[in-house]
Amino acid sequence: MRKLMLLSVFLGVGIISQAQKKAEIEFEVSGVCGMCEDRIEKALDVPGIISAEWDKKNKKATVAFKPKVLTEAQIHQLVADAGHDTDKIKATDEVYNNLHGCCKYRDGGSCAGENDHDHSPK
Numbered sequence: 001m002r003k004l005m006l007l008s009v010f011l012g013v014g015i016i017s018q019a020q021k022k023a024e025i026e027f028e029v030s031g032v033c034g035m036c037e038d039r040i041e042k043a044l045d046v047p048g049i050i051s052a053e054w055d056k057k058n059k060k061a062t063v064a065f066k067p068k069v070l071t072e073a074q075i076h077q078l079v080a081d082a083g084h085d086t087d088k089i090k091a092t093d094e095v096y097n098n099l100h101g102c103c104k105y106r107d108g109g110s111c112a113g114e115n116d117h118d119h120s121p122k
């Protein structure tokens with residue numbers, strides 16, 4: 001069982017390093033709720049992005065992309081354009097102000113009453 005796992009790890013690494021077509025980054029993105037998650041992931045639904053995931057608990061976005069098509073800075077810009085601050089690029093006040101009230105992460109927005117009930121202390 002253990003050998004099999006090791007083997008698949010080696011195979012996986014081999015494929016990625018051979019192709020050199022995929023990069024993965026993780027960075028901080030401010031946000032509050034499931035709506036934010038949809039918005040962030042939708043903003044990253046563009047050619048060149050293989051997968052994008054935003055974790056509302058730790059505010060981390062994990063993005064797999066093709067470095068030949070997009071740069072890391074462009075990815076941060078896409079998120080900022082959707083109204084969410086990243087650890088590199090801040091959203092403009094204009095887009096930020098258009099966010100749903102409960103998504104206003106800079107002003108302590110919280111989506112209380114949302115069906116997923118996240119009442120954990122901050």
Ligand SMILES: [Cu+2]
Binds near residue numbers: 033034
């Ligand atoms: Cu939200």
